[in-house]
Amino acid sequence: MNEVVCSINHVVKCLTDAGVTPDLANLLTIIGGVVLVATVPLITVIFLIWIERKVAARVQDRLGPNRVGPFGLLQTVADALKMLTKEDITPIGADKFIYNLAPIIAFATVILIWAVIPFTPLHIGADLSIGLLYFVAVASIGTVKIMIAGWSSNNKYALLGAFRTIAQLLSYEVPLVLSLLIPVMIAGTMSMQGLVHAQGGMWYVFMAPVAAVMFFIANLAETGRAPFDLLEAESEIIAGYNIEYSGFKWGMFMAGEFMHAFTASLLAAVIFLGGWWGPGVEQVPVLGFLYLGLKTFVVYLFSLVLRSTVPRVRIDQLMALNWKWLVPISVANVLVTAFLLQLTKALGLAPQTGDFAAALPQTIILLLGNLAIVLVVLNLVRNIGRNERMAAAATDAAVGHSEDERVAVGAPGH
Amino acid sequence: MLEFNAQTIAFIVFALFSLGGALGVVTTRNLIHATLYLILSLFGAAGFFVLLSAPFLAAVQVLVYIGAIAILIVFAVMLTRSMTRISDLYNRQWLLSAIVAGILFVVLLAGVIVPVWGVNGTQIDRPVSDVVAGTVDLGKALVDQNQYVLPFEVASLLLTAAMIGAIVIARDDQE
Numbered sequence: 001m002n003e004v005v006c007s008i009n010h011v012v013k014c015l016t017d018a019g020v021t022p023d024l025a026n027l028l029t030i031i032g033g034v035v036l037v038a039t040v041p042l043i044t045v046i047f048l049i050w051i052e053r054k055v056a057a058r059v060q061d062r063l064g065p066n067r068v069g070p071f072g073l074l075q076t077v078a079d080a081l082k083m084l085t086k087e088d089i090t091p092i093g094a095d096k097f098i099y100n101l102a103p104i105i106a107f108a109t110v111i112l113i114w115a116v117i118p119f120t121p122l123h124i125g126a127d128l129s130i131g132l133l134y135f136v137a138v139a140s141i142g143t144v145k146i147m148i149a150g151w152s153s154n155n156k157y158a159l160l161g162a163f164r165t166i167a168q169l170l171s172y173e174v175p176l177v178l179s180l181l182i183p184v185m186i187a188g189t190m191s192m193q194g195l196v197h198a199q200g201g202m203w204y205v206f207m208a209p210v211a212a213v214m215f216f217i218a219n220l221a222e223t224g225r226a227p228f229d230l231l232e233a234e235s236e237i238i239a240g241y242n243i244e245y246s247g248f249k250w251g252m253f254m255a256g257e258f259m260h261a262f263t264a265s266l267l268a269a270v271i272f273l274g275g276w277w278g279p280g281v282e283q284v285p286v287l288g289f290l291y292l293g294l295k296t297f298v299v300y301l302f303s304l305v306l307r308s309t310v311p312r313v314r315i316d317q318l319m320a321l322n323w324k325w326l327v328p329i330s331v332a333n334v335l336v337t338a339f340l341l342q343l344t345k346a347l348g349l350a351p352q353t354g355d356f357a358a359a360l361p362q363t364i365i366l367l368l369g370n371l372a373i374v375l376v377v378l379n380l381v382r383n384i385g386r387n388e389r390m391a392a393a394a395t396d397a398a399v400g401h402s403e404d405e406r407v408a409v410g411a412p413g414h
Numbered sequence: 415m416l417e418f419n420a421q422t423i424a425f426i427v428f429a430l431f432s433l434g435g436a437l438g439v440v441t442t443r444n445l446i447h448a449t450l451y452l453i454l455s456l457f458g459a460a461g462f463f464v465l466l467s468a469p470f471l472a473a474v475q476v477l478v479y480i481g482a483i484a485i486l487i488v489f490a491v492m493l494t495r496s497m498t499r500i501s502d503l504y505n506r507q508w509l510l511s512a513i514v515a516g517i518l519f520v521v522l523l524a525g526v527i528v529p530v531w532g533v534n535g536t537q538i539d540r541p542v543s544d545v546v547a548g549t550v551d552l553g554k555a556l557v558d559q560n561q562y563v564l565p566f567e568v569a570s571l572l573l574t575a576a577m578i579g580a581i582v583i584a585r586d587d588q589e
Binding site: 143 | 487
């Protein structure tokens with residue numbers, strides 16, 4: 001990690017001192033930075049798969065991989081080597097060029113997100129003024145890869161799986177973007193580094209907990225993690241959009257999915273958990289890597305435990321949850337937060353300096369607004385649940401349904 | 415004259431993307447390939463926005479247009495009989511379309527050339543405006559009552575109406 005510690009300005013100076021022309025030195029450092037930022041996720045994914053398998057094993061009271069290397073650490077390496085040696089099959093009638101293009105897009109769209117992630121106050125690929133929008137734009141390309149993978153495989157099930165996946169990804173993009181609007185409104189900037197700097201006094205998870213939860217749920221769906229892992233459904237569409245892929249191309253889809261899940265946790269840590277902020281980070285910026293890593297890991301661990309504990313939802317429940325609950329709540333959240341932000345500005349309670357005490361009044365007001373939203377939602381859920389139970393009881397009394405059948409029919413949100 | 419630097423190279427690359435992609439869209443007989451050419455063409459346009467220091471529009475271009483290509487493919491699959499072997503490249507209205515497209519091209523070209531090289535035009539070595547507007551300026555202009563608040567609100571109303579219309583049409587009559 002020593003190259004990373006040396007900030008980009010330093011590298012240029014080192015090179016020009018060694019007799020390289022400034023233009024070439026700039027180009028070299030940019031290329032070096034790109035290679036570095038793109039390689040880190042590739043290395044990380046090997047360990048992520050190991051962590052995921054270990055955590056899932058612990059939750060299910062198993063041991064997990066423990067044969068290859070210490071604690072089974074090298075199991076993923078062995079798996080990757082096995083994948084490389086598998087036969088690479090292209091189905092007859094496949095559209096060869098786009099069939100081969102899809103896995104590349106799948107991986108590239110995830111790695112591109114890493115370009116705007118601020119790891120420390122100094123280390124960021126590119127601090128764009130539209131960093132957050134860049135993330136949303138790059139993530140939206142992800143739908144294309146699924147569609148062309150599903151189409152070019154020349155397989156009905158792949159195409160059906162792709163259609164279903166598109167429906168899921170596009171639906172959950174709405175609450176995702178609406179929940180990202182909240183931090184942008186509070187910070188007044190879309191730059192990732194600006195968002196992290198604005199959280200110096202208070203993390204946004206305390207100012208906008210509803211938005212943070214929305215972002216987490218929408219990201220679970222966007223990355224296709226349980227309970228929203230409908231991208232693959234063996235009993236319904238055999239395997240989903242990547243059914244015809246084998247060997248390394250399939251491996252790229254799989255690694256892309258793992259990376260995406262981790263990147264989502266990383267973004268949650270950056271946008272809602274204060275990014276690289278932590279004790280002493282202003283004196284020693286390198287500590288940012290540690291703090292961001294810890295925060296990311298907490299979010300990631302939570303999603304892993306969730307993945308191995310909850311059952312999956314049905315496709316109609318998935319859509320109902322999004323359009324009947326997440327989208328209205330997100331819209332209400334945007335309205336309430338915008339109103340409260342203007343209110344605090346009018347009352348003169350908006351933070352002037354970036355410390356904890358200055359951010360406190362605004363946080364309390366926003367927190368109360370969030371609490372109101374949560375109370376309304378909980379009340380709605382309770383009423384709908386009660387009405388459903390009473391309707392079911394009425395049908396029971398009339399028809400005489402058994403208890404089991406009623407449970408099977410009574411899906412939430414209907 | 416034309417300076418040969420990184421920006422010029424980027425401009426040429428984006429222009430090739432944009433024009434080549436557009437040509438590919440109308441000449442290919444495979445609808446999926448046509449949509450992919452469209453991505454290339456739109457990506458070129460996004461690149462122009464970056465070169466013009468308008469990163470917000472570039473990101474929106476990618477988000478709105480390229481992000482919606484998947485939906486376009488879904489519609490293509492659902493609404494056409496043959497995806498990969500389009501028999502007729504031209505339909506009956508091709509002459510009319512060609513005339514309209516030609517007129518539009520001339521009008522747009524004149525709109526670009528006259529302010530720069532025309533009688534009272536600014537010359538090529540001077541930028542049209544010295545003010546560099548950022549994303550914040552764009553946001554303020556959209557809600558400023560002296561600028562674009564009316565078109566902005568009308569567009570939002572139209573989109574809301576379209577959304578409500580879609581919900582009403584998709585609604586199950588039984589419920």
